[in-house]
Amino acid sequence: MNRVLGLTGASGYIGQAVLRIAVTSGWTIVAIGRRPVEGAAAWRQADLNSNPSDDLIDGLDAVLHLAANTDNGNTSPASELAFATALATRCAAKGTPLVFVSSQASAADAPSDYGRTKFAIERAITPSGAVSVRPGLVIGGREGGLFGLLVTLVRKSPLLPVLLPRPSVQPIHVDDLAKILLLACTRRDLAGRILCAAGESVSFDTLLAAIARHRLRLRRRRLPVPLVLLRTVLLVLRPILGPRLSPSRLDSLTRLRPLDAHSDLVELGVVLRPLSSALDRRGRGTRAMLLEAYALARALTGRTPPASLMRRYMRLLHTAGQRDALPLPAALLDRPAWLASIDMPAKNKHAPLTGGLAWRMGVVARLAETEPTLADLFLVTQDRSGMLAASKDIAKASLCELHSRCIGPLARRLAKGLL
């Protein structure tokens, strides 16, 4: 495959991910923009402020339009709309697929120019067969875009704000989005569609906490902040903070409409990585998976598990086709006793045969029984024999079970949907 993709916004946060993935999957990239972009095979000059030239898309097999004015710079919504419309007309005339990256904020009555402009462009280009993709909150990869801002915020702030009422976001890893965009560039059957590309809904503070935990490996306390109060502060500090933290941006967040991405993702055949993997620096679930093995093994044995157990856990899960950690809440990951109280095989009979929490706990239990350093948990040795030691074990089991029965119902609620 050697197809040529025209890419606007190639230097941006999403653009860079698209560039990297497109090149490795065989695309030749022509960057379209004000400046040449490293990694692209060629550059064609264009500006959102002026209409695209007639020959801008000559020789391209598809065009992916990412460029947007994100920080009230020197482009107007009108010129953005004009550029996109002209681009769509040229693409339609030549039969070149056009994919436009819209936003979850896209709405006729969106609180920001950004959202309203996206909506206007969608409306203008859809009739000519262009595909619009509305991504959720894009995260992961290098710290750019809104994600970069959030990471900086979490890194610098000693407390994590819990906005009240709690707004929801639907994070998607930038690489997952890039794959979806490239798919949309090749799927002619999607012409004229508006696709949603977004992950499961989580509260905004859950996302911040996950950034702290999985991306920065920091512990942060949470602080409830009424939205009204925050908005007032942002309004007052507006001259100092600049447009990146404007009240309208906050409004965009709190008034997001949920995206129903499920059917589109199924149609595209894309499975999104879970939050913990998405926030892992390597973009894979390695660390999250090891943390999971650690937590489950501690829950079962009450000991720090040997590293070999955690490695083999990953290996066995991979061979079983399980490449990601479960999105276990920190409240469970940090409390082995809570996890242990969920691990009740008799109660989990209806859990899925592979993949879920119940199955994973079984894998850890089987692995623990193959670790020489844990063998004494399974077998009575000469020096631990006798009625007294056995009675102690039985007493320990009873106390442990009693404890499990007390916290089990709560712990099970936390693990809802994961069993």
Place this chain on the structure above:
Amino acid sequence: MPKEPVIIIGAGPAGASAAHALRERGIPVRILDAGTTRISLPPPGDLLGLRFGDPQQWRWQLGSHGEGLAAPAQASPKLRVPGFRSIFEGYEEANRIVPGGDFHLVGALAAGGLSNAWGCGVARFDSDELGALNADRAALNASYDRVGRRMGLSGASQDALSDYLGLDDISAPALPLDSLHSRLWQHRQRTGDGLRIGRARVAVLGEAREGRQGCDLSGMCLWGCSRRSTWSAAYEIENLKLDPGVHFDAGNRVDALHPDGAGGWWIEAQTASGPRRYRADRVLLAAGTLATTRLALGALQNRPDELRLQSNPMAAFLLWLPAMLGTPRERAFGLAQLSFVFDPASIGPIFGNLFSTQGLPVNEFLAHLPLSRRAGLPLLRALMSSCLVGNLFLPGDLSAHRLRLAADGSLRVTSGRDPRQDAALDEARATLSRSFRRAGAWMLPGSFVASAPGADLHYASTLPISAQPSAHECRLDGELAGLPGVHVIDGAALPKLPAKAHTLTIMANADRIARSLQVPL
């Protein structure tokens, strides 16, 4: 293609026995076997040493690719051992056998057949159990002795099962009991209810012999005996291969038999490199009851709509010996150490065995407790070393499975049960619970579990030897009445399937048939 005097299909216990007998008569033999794989054995050493010392034990316990994790429920832990995986794999597809309902189908393609992973239980059938085979009882008893001596049996002991199992004269003394079984053995007279307890008679060597070492009580029986103390037909096949009069063709999956028009048979086989044909005067079917039945039904002109298949309805239970609480783990034989039999009035003797829990993974039990695994671990550490596992078998006529050859040539198996089966299991549980308790062993509540139909793997009696055989039954020499020249020598030919272990009888019968076979030379 030259016509050979005898071709044996299948290299399990029956095929190996017949091949031995034919070679002793100087008759050249070709053996066709579907298997290409070998079992992989755990490293040498004893279980406790390996459990505390082998950093790579996950490979033999779970398999490098987690083979041990994917597990059928309610089946023997043997079926989950990664090293044995290759024995059972691909059997249904290769032999075109389709289980229906809740029938638990297991078969083996590997050379040695199911004996690669068997429990080594042996017994001699009495005249009632032999049915139509009684007509040739003297020859059969001679075959029992010959085969038993070649395998190497142990368990001889003047006890309550001496007559019932009938092998003391050809067996070496029993292997040592571990401390739990010793205690039960001491109190065996207290049981009452007609429950008779004796030493288990097993095909296991106590002393080294012919390339096999004697049992050192390593406790590794479940995972595979690297000392080869437990008998497997695969060892006999290895020896047979060294004999220039034996042609062993591995990787030959026999598909069909056709008459060659001159009193012999064409054998159509599939190999990795395409179809192959063989021709023989006599065909000995030893592919295992189900595969043998499919081949026979496929060749029969007037085939019955349905055949009956017997297997032993089976259950397992746990016994706890409170007096032994806190016993440390010790070296112990991992297969049956004691056996028991009792005789409820209506259904015939019920037979069972007791095993150490030593060699079994704690996880086998952990997943069935009504507790969290975290609490289950210390509980089982405390209890397991004072527990025994038991199994029991009901006579095969309490099963009522059916076989049918489908239009596409596959063999359909449907499970069925005799209405008396549930009552018999209930009675067995009550009797065992009561009598073992008198001997100081408590059946743990909820631990008595009936296995899925077919999970015993004792498939038998589909083409039984009969005094007046119909077309799909066998004459005394195993020849199918409707297929002259085709002899059934495996479990399919057994007239009856009592509760006691039947492998030795299959082998003795194969030996007997092979010795009396009329072969044109």
